[in-house]
Amino acid sequence: MCGVRRAGVFLLVTLAVVGVVAGAAGATEHAPAPGAAQLGDEGIEPDGVLLRADLRSNGDARWTVEYRVRLNDENTTAAFESLRTDVEANETAYTSTFAERMGATARAAENATGREMRVENVSVRATRQQLPQEYGVVTYRFDWTGFAVASGETLEAGDALAGLFLDRQTTFVVAWPDGYATTAVQPTPDERRDDAVVWIGPTDFADGEPVVSLSPTASEAEGGGSATGATGGNGDGGDGEGGDDTTDGGPSVLVVAGGALLLVIAVLGVVLWRRSQETSRADSDADSGSVPPAGSGDGSEAAAEATATGAESVDADTGDDGTVEAAEDAGPAEAEADEGTPDPWEDELLSNEERVLALLEHNAGRMKQQAVAAELDWSDAKTSQVIGKLRDAEEIETFRIGRENVVALPGSGLS
Template sequence: MRDASRGAVVSVAVALLCLSAVGPAVGAAGERGYPSLTDRGIAAQAEPPPAFQSAVDPDVVVMRATVDENGTAAWTVEFRVRLDDENTTEAFESVRADVRENPSSFTDQFATGMRRTVASAENRTGREMALEGVRVAATREQLPQEYGVLTYRFTWTNFAATDGDRLRIGDSLSGFFLDGESSLVLGWPAGYEPESVTPDPDETGNGSATWRGPADFGSNEPRVVAAPAGGGPPTAAVAAALLLLVAAAGAVGWLYRSRDGVPIGGATGTDPSSGASGAAADQNGAADGAGDAAEETDDGEAADDSDEPPAELLSNEERVIRLVEDNGGRIKQQQIASEFDWTDAKTSQVVGTLREEDAVETFRIGRENVVALPEESDL
């Protein structure tokens, strides 16, 4: 056992076990809905459980929850220590031996703290929850440096809320916070995609969102809303392909009519008995029509100088870009939702697609999200 092991214990308390102290404080913290620093200190100053007394001081703590379609999450909590000197390596090997000989001394104490955390989240969300299958392992891994990794795995039933075919992930962790060595990863099932992620994560990919500490989440954070892929509006690429198909079909029709000598917008057939005079009459009619169109253009009565396609032929992403341009290059995200009568989730999805394509940038002014064209974002 080492004196430095207390660092691991504090990390555990701050990263996870603190939620059991945070939970009761939520109701007493007033309208803000999350605990004060004093409340959080209760957990951080708690005496370490005996099973952690031999733990080494971790360099990295990674907490990962991967949610299934029914809202249950498979959790892993990894405490990683760099094995870059003899003393640290010997200390970790001692922990490794303890895990092999008596894993229950680790899992029992960890499960006790986590059950308090789960019970607190159950009271806060109103969903029935349970902690199941707590396991522990100690391994050495190349990441790419060699690390000693103490890993806890467990299942948290009903960790996320289900809303039809959507998953609302994160309410069990409201008011969560991360220290500088910790990170939180929230993942969704294969075949799902995020509609919204709050606050903006440090990284997305491989079916998950990652936040790295230090981070202090608000009373309604972190939050991820995920839904089955393919259920939303078409992406900009698909919409562009559809527009190309429509344009190609129109060009083929124009060429077909021109080959048969039928003016665009004119009759679809000719009378064989009319001969050349009938064709000439058709051509004269076409010329007259062109003259009328020219006169209307000169008078300004029927001309349309705009080269932009009508709004009904634009994709959702193109409609947002046009709206931002019409508002001088920046607009509040809530104004986009109001303009198109979209839900907040749909608006977040469309804006997120544009942000991934570097078509827009987003930032906060107060409590408002602002969407801006890239050249306007620095103004």
């Protein structure tokens, strides 16, 4: 069975699981994101899903739901091309179904929080991207009004999704406008950026989580904010409306709202699968199925590991041996990158191993290990662990020149 079709079938099973959880108003179980359920004997799971909420100062949010599939064989590539053609020709058919189901999710959250909410401006597109491997990407975007609480100058988000569960293929990003800083974040995110926090599945949010409290002036103390985040209030205590609604609505109601979001995501996968099947049959291949989400290559750790420190940090220092200069030629290569396009290793859905491979490929196939750690903002221990996995899988080569560890892609000419 083609990987695209099997992943689509997997989402059908996920849909059934999510529907059961979302329908149990008093349930304490958390609804699984796509990929959380097991597909019996098939053992198939989506490659990855990105959920991103970009908050606005008025409490609205611009949402992105992104699915990816690795185009690593002819059947999968043909199925995605059929899907992309259908999306371009029938965009309204995709967006109307998504808007209807996402609207139901917003209404459930509205009932739970007491805030008026709407889903507007839904769009969809299907593209192919090099990350550096080639992926098919289906992206939905929409505005969710009233998603966060805007009280004075403070923002608090998360109560509309209380009790959300992320499986290991899913990444959830909450970003905010310039001029804000966190006063409380719960639970502890896997990654903090200047303008966002990131949770990487598997993550099981408790009732009343996630919480992201923001202020234009206050800055969250190092390791602090847990007491505020646990209650769902913000650092200034000015978020009475949002906090009271969360408490009055009850955790079980909010869990249903979180489950409803995942129901929409699962249904979307089903729609993509069915449409891809129809177009594939028209093209004569009954074994070509759908497009599920995608992101991590090995499924071991969905990736949202962090912002690069800047092109000039790739390898600013000189080595002990002149032969290392080849590893230092990466600077000009980075300078030639498109300024408007994010660096490929910054992609939120790449695994740690894929980020290293993308970085090496961008820098002539070899770098100092220390430069890899600096560019990815990783600790030496984490860098060594990831590079060790790649070396064991024979995807990279490592050697020493003087006191420097050098990492290279096979065939780069340094080994």
